[in-house]
Amino acid sequence: MxxxxxxxxxxxxxxxxxxxxxxxxxxxxxxxxxxxxxxxxxxxxxxxxxxxxxxxxxxxxxxxxxxxxxxxxxxxxxxxxxxxxxxxxxxxxxxxxxxxxxxxxxxxxxxxxxxxxxxxxxxxxxxxxxxxxxxxxxxxxxxxxxxxxxxxxxxxxxxxxxxxxxxxxxxxxxxxxxxxxxxxxxxxxxxxxxxxxxxxxxxxxxxxxxxxxNFAAEFDRLQNERAAAFAEFADDVRSGAYPEKGHEVAIDRQELEAFLRLVAEQTL
Structure with a gap:
């Protein structure tokens, strides 16, 4: 403090x-x-x-x-x-x-x-x-x-x-x-x-x-920016632009294949 x-x-x-x-x-x-x-x-x-x-x-x-x-x-x-x-x-x-x-x-x-x-x-x-x-x-x-x-x-x-x-x-x-x-x-x-x-x-x-x-005007500007950002996010989701590869968690290919085999065995 x-x-x-x-x-x-x-x-x-x-x-x-x-x-x-x-x-x-x-x-x-x-x-x-x-x-x-x-x-x-x-x-x-x-x-x-x-x-x-x-x-x-x-x-x-x-x-x-x-x-x-x-x-x-x-x-x-x-x-x-x-x-x-x-x-x-x-x-x-x-x-x-x-x-x-x-x-x-x-x-x-x-x-x-x-x-x-x-x-x-x-x-x-x-x-x-x-x-x-x-x-x-x-x-x-x-x-x-x-x-x-x-x-x-x-x-x-x-x-x-x-x-x-x-x-x-x-x-x-x-x-x-x-x-x-x-x-x-x-x-x-x-x-x-x-x-x-x-x-x-x-x-x-x-x-x-x-x-x-004039914080009221600044609040209005920020609210407009907030709504615009939300709209852009919604558009990206609908178009498939979000998420991109960089937004996802990657997994080693061998680990993925091993996981899929385990799932397949459980469903037999």
Whole structure:
């Protein structure tokens, strides 16, 4: 395994207000390895991606596996999965569950990153998939939620699709690491999904996403090449062009004749 010098929670918190950190959501070992090469600071990952192969691919980034809201119910279930994720190579866990559950995990020393603003799993409470915090009342509610998470023991919070001025004001007033997803430059980290960065997402592209490559077009090209290769294989089989002699296993002529004699004797 490659030597690494992965940052700790304390390391990340010490950088608050000093420089912007980078964070990506990756879902494959190839994306994780590319993030390692690019020097990305933090990775959001599905728990199933963790393990020795993940840390071989990405030994240095701080990894935050997500404990998806609704997949677990009790604090015990969340803690069991959190410990499993940490043992598999995670450095903290993402959790958008209740303050009581976050507090329980913090009491056990589990670093927790939570969520405010637009929380996809709870979007019905804030009007759907839209910006949050555009009025003083709704912005104050985000501030209240942030402070409650801080008191519960979260070390970081993803703040999603909130006006930049609001996010900056909140970030300046909390000791937690504030991770911006479409919430401006006044936070401590900038977070995007690899699918958006690579242009591989064919569906809705959020306003805050920036596309750096067009993987969708490349996937189309590769799919066309895949279908063409399969068609050529089928044509070769039908025409007798495949397999050729070079694709077959040869046998000594004497051994073949001996085999045929044995078969003939068995069929008498």
């Amino acid at each position: 490659q030597k690494h010098n992965r940052p700790t929670v304390a390391d990340l918190l010490s950088l608050k207000g000093k420089r912007q950190l980078t964070m990506l959501r990756v879902t494959s070992l190839e994306e994780a390895e590319a993030a390692q090469r690019a020097g990305i600071d933090m990775l959001s990952v599905p728990p199933t991606l963790l393990g020795p192969a993940f840390r071989e691919a990405a030994p240095s980034p701080f990894a935050i596996p997500g404990l998806e809201y609704g997949d677990y119910v009790s604090a015990e279930e969340y803690m069991r999965e959190a410990f499993k994720a940490l043992k598999a190579g995670g450095d903290a866990v993402y959790c958008a569950a209740s303050l009581a559950i976050i507090r329980r995990m913090r009491d056990e020393g589990i670093p927790v990153c939570s969520h405010v603003g637009l929380i996809p799993s709870k979007a019905t409470w804030t009007g759907g998939f839209r910006a949050v915090g555009k009025t003083s009342i709704s912005a104050f509610e985000i501030w209240r939620q942030t402070k409650a998470l801080e008191e519960a023991g979260a070390f970081a919070v993803e703040i999603e699709v909130v006006p930049g001025d609001i996010a900056a004001a909140i970030s300046q007033r909390t000791s937690m690491l504030m991770i911006s997803m479409g919430a401006g430059t006044g936070c401590d980290a900038q977070y995007l999904f690899a699918d958006d960065v690579l242009g591989s997402n064919r569906g809705h592209r959020p306003r805050h996403a920036k596309v750096y490559r």
